[in-house]
Amino acid sequence: MTMIDILLRLHQNSYYFFAIILFIIGFHTMLSHNNLIKKVIGMNIMDTSIFLFFVAIGYVNGGRAPILEPGVPYTAYVNPLPSALILTGIVVAVSVTAYALSLIVKLYKHYGTIDAEEIMRIRGGDIQ
Amino acid sequence: MSWTRRKGCSAVTEVLKYLLLLFLVVCAIAVAKTRDLLSAVIIFAAYSLIMAILWQLLAAPDIAITEAAIGAGVTTLLLVAAITKTRREE
Amino acid sequence: MSIVNHFPVLAVVVLLLFAYLMPLLMRWRKEWCVPATLGAIGFSLIASLYMMWQVMTTGPFMYQMGSWAPPWGIEFSIDYLAVFATMTITIVGLIVIYYGTQDLLHELKEQVMGWYYTLYLLLMASMIGMVLTNDLFNMFVFVEICAIASCGIISIKESRECIEAAFKYLVLSAVGSGCLLLAIAMIYMVTGHLNFTYVAQALPQVMDLYPLNILVSLALFLVGLGVKAALFPLHVWLPDAHSSAPSPSSAVLSGLVIKVYAIAMIKLLYKVYPPELLGMAPIMNMILWMATLAIIIGSMFAIVQDDIKKMLAYSSIAQIGYVFLGVGLMSESALQGGILHIFNHAIMKSMLFLSAGAIIYATGTRKLSDLKGIGITLPVPTIAFSLGAFAMVGIPITNGFISKWYLALGSLDVGRPFFAAVILVSSLLNGIYYLPIVVNAFFGEPEGAVAEPRPLPRQMVVSLILLGSGVILFGVFPSLILGVVSKAAQSLLGLL
Amino acid sequence: MMRKLLVFIFLAVIAVALVATVLEMPPIGDPMNITNNEVPQRYLEDSLQETGALNVIASIITDYRAFDTLGEATVLFVAIAAAISNLKAH
Amino acid sequence: MEDIIVRYVTRIILPFVQLYGLYVVLHGHLSPGGGFSGGAIIGASMILYALAFNLSAGSKKLSHDVSSALESGGALLFAGMGIFAILLGTNFLGNKVAGIPIGTPGNLFSSGAIMIITFGVGVKVASTMITLFYSLIEGEDHSHDHD
């Protein structure tokens, strides 16, 4: 595979590629940021990137949104299944976010900080 | 119905797509780099909206609406609420 | 159409219904919360026992949601493994919450009791759903419910350790969920299906086309479920979470929740991925080494703990290693051992956590070094603890022995006695940290709070006795459970 | 610093693996992709008769795969229960 | 958040937003959207109301009892439809097979259980969003609540 091939391939699968990049960025935000709210946002970025990935799977060139109209052949629509699944995924993400935020509020109340390292330090460095 | 408009592989759409995708990446990095949490949340809302547009491009209006309402709306509001209860700077 | 045909779905939905009702009940009929919880789980227990009988007599069957045929709709697959797991979940879950009705009164604030039952019911429902479902995405949904509910029953206790532990758990399991969803996306992309059966049919055909995709998806599944099941390098959240939570939560988290993810992993590895792939890729060896490290390092960490619940939590890391050891060895006996250990460890670890909870309830101390002579003043929890300890070490006539027997036999079957030796070494390590506690408890002079413990409520004593007799019963008559376990292992390996 | 480096290496490894996988993936939008099999075909062709909904996604999430949606509603419910129980416990 | 402009704008657009949310919910089976997006829109609008005016005004509009009843009610409606299908003699969550009339495709009242479920989900999501927001923002000062 030459460089050109790779680039063409990436162009062809650009959504996948960018979804992976966003996934990594989100993952990095989640792992290396000490701020808990940043972690939550990173988690959301990670999740949406996967949703993007999933939605891209369902796309069909020149396809319409799957709202049926009489007389249009089924091949003219995009695959509705990934969209249906992602709808669930979005709600899951927002649920986790809401709960995580409630935990953060509570943690702030107890520790007076939303910095993971600070919290660790207050707890006595008991990481393991 | 307007939301089911036919899309070809026109160059304009391609460029738009790349612009949006790049913008997404920029937003994501900006979220990570911004030290002001409220700004980060606003940027994240923008990110969500871009994402919704992208999904509209991908002919998935249902989740575009949902993302706009939940990702850009509710999640942002919840984040703002959490920030007001805690502190704004990282 | 009688109602028994719908038991597979009702076992989940009745729990959900009662969970939905719980906020209403706790506003207007507070005293009904406990009976409703017990009743709902009791119903699931009956349903799962009935399903088990049905499966054992007539073989596995499917239940299609909304009567939609498989590739289009979601189906439940009621097979040997699933009925075995539902039975384990409902039995242990019922006993634990029966214990919890008393224990929680002093661990939780009064206004959140109802929410605890809600979360508990949802947790039970999600676990049952996860083991029954035959659909990848449906599994993901249940995994999410399970993850949030298990964090919920940790953070419900008002202590900063709990909330911190719950947050850590939530973040890590969110990472896990992300990996899981990505893996599902990759599988869907190359097969076009979500149903286990159809994915399993499609995978061998596309294996040559997209080998990397399939391999990466498998790795992502391993990471995603491994984080949640606390497989060795991904276990960092477990000790805090399981030790700070209220005792019934610890019992159900250590006893059931991590096992359910292991069962999901078993289903994926054996029912979805083609055996050729598993033979080719070093995934199984990786699992084996991770399990080995988990067993040894978990036990090592457990030795140095002085907090009773933290020690039990580290021991859980080691014990989940046994399950994965059984999974990774890919021989019939080992798989039987691994599956059996899910059940056995569910019983013993929940018993250990509950007896630790009872000791904490009665004396207020969590430190192992303070428990001198507790066996004289608090016989029931201490005897239960000792039984659990013996089972952990694998002394014969306790159920822990049976699973170790099968695991060791399995590792010899495939010609890898090294892993049998690992089991032995870890049993020794278990002995090193469990038995001194037992000795200390019976051969010491009680002092301080230990000398005059609070009397234990009847519910606690009854649950401990039930679990303790389970340890002995399934140690002496393992054939009670072995039938379904060996059928499960055989069907997973395609021998049936 | 060490930790940052470790995280970077870790993420780089993941990124390389995933991008390599991207190169192997079937192209986006190809109608011949395996995902466009009998499953979406039936959803698109028969949902009108079978469920009576014009929006295929609605017919999927509330009929064909309604159980997922029940689970989804439950996720919301469990989030509520967990959040409230956490915030109330004081 | 006590800005007069914000209040004014909110007062004007709120009915439209809510109407749109309701539309999205009720036309879930006909057009893009559905219970989740519609419910989220309604929920977001209520949150907006609460933010623009003050919180107690928001909670007056939707008390905790009502909101929690709605949450449970929405979910129960969903699961109840599933049980209803069992009672009608099919598997859980059956729709047409259970004999629920699906009506004429394209009409508002069509597609049988889908509509009811969408409605239930909409109610559930809307009330959930509001509750989540309130519990997050109120947090501590919950003690006046009788539970």
Next chain:
Amino acid sequence: MRFTSSFLPVWIVMFPMVMTAVIYYVEQHSEKMRNALAVGTSLVTFLSVAALYPYIMAGNIIEYKMFQLLPSLDISFRVDILSFSLALLSSFIWMMVAIYSLDYMCKEHGCNRYYPVLIITLASCMGIFMAGDLFTLFVFFELMSLISYVLVVHEETVEALRAGYKYLIMTIIGGLALFFGIIITFELAGTVTLSGATLIKEPSTLAFFAFISFLIGFGMKAGMFPLHVWLPDAHPVAPSPASALLSGIMLKTGAYGLLRVIFHVFGFEFMQREGWTVILAVVAVITILLGSAVAITQDDLKRRLAYSSIGQMGYILLGMSILTERALIGNIFHIFSHAFMKSTLFLCAGAIILKTGKRSIKELGGIGKQMPFTMFAFTLAALAMIGIPPFNGFLSKWTLSLGAMDAGVPFYVLVLLLSSLLNGLYYLPIIISAFFGGEPGHEHDHVKVNEAGYKMLIPIAILAVSCLLFGLLPTNLPFDLSRVAAEFLLRGGQ
């Protein structure tokens, strides 16, 4: 008779177990009742074992399958002549110890724990000797090892607990090694039933692992050289009757297990061919010399006895590594002899410690004048231990030596002689100073020490006289049993 005899093993194991529960219940109400029941139980067990005598001597084997634990893994019983001999021996000693305990333990705390444990240990010991397969053996072995922990730490002193901890960990290691050995045997043979035919026929690495595991598992219990470290700590700290059982009987369970492994799992020829017996022989020689030599340096009476036990167990191991017919006879007979001798010694030591409160040998000078009867019994047993002719210890060593000569290894005879010399070096000073050391410590002047009560003296007397009789009489029951058992085993155990 058919039914009774096949049922008797179960009865012999189950009866003490049930009685344990009964005693546990009764002792809440009446101490007398408890004591009576404890002695009665051991008596009934002894009689039940004895009742098998005619049946077994007629060359029959009793097999009884109780129930199936796992597929092809049963709890089963099998009584052949070897099982019978050891069961008879141990139930007899148990009875003696139970009687002895009546007086000895009445001053001790925790009697209510002691008696049930004593009886359930009897049950598990019977279970070990009558096990019909390795698995049953293992189960009872673990049961005995774990429960005897309670006997070891009975005093609950710091050193008892420390010794107990060591004992516990070593027990677990041994148990796990056994588990490993059994599971390999099961893997290779598909069964672990001890039916006469050898289970493992092909040499392989796994088989060697199994052998090593068995050696570790049973050798641990038998006080074999590198694994003996728990023994000198654990035996002295236990109450003396328990020490008598630990040294007299429980060590022998390890030897018994090894015999079973040699004859039923591998077969002697097989082991010889593979050179495994050399391992056993080397270990045995080291054990003998080490045990005897270290015993000399010990000042604590019971500790010296414990080290002596290690040396004596070495004889038995040595006999196993030779395995000519006479060596085997000597081997089994030494199990008998040592049980009698060592329990006598420990019971005497117990009586002395109880009466004087002294454990140090230096302080025991002149004790023979105050407790002549006890010291006389001690002397008899000690002489037997050294191997002075008319005693049973001589007979067993003699037979062993003959066996060694048969095998053409006179070196072993040398080892035996050397060890006897060492035995003399550490036993004779005790006796001499006890009787002639005339220089009693000054405390003895104002504390008049009496003989122990008759409930203690009778068991001591019976055991001491047995040491003499079983060496003096040319044909006696233990020797006959050993002979028959050896023939039986060498015939292939059919």
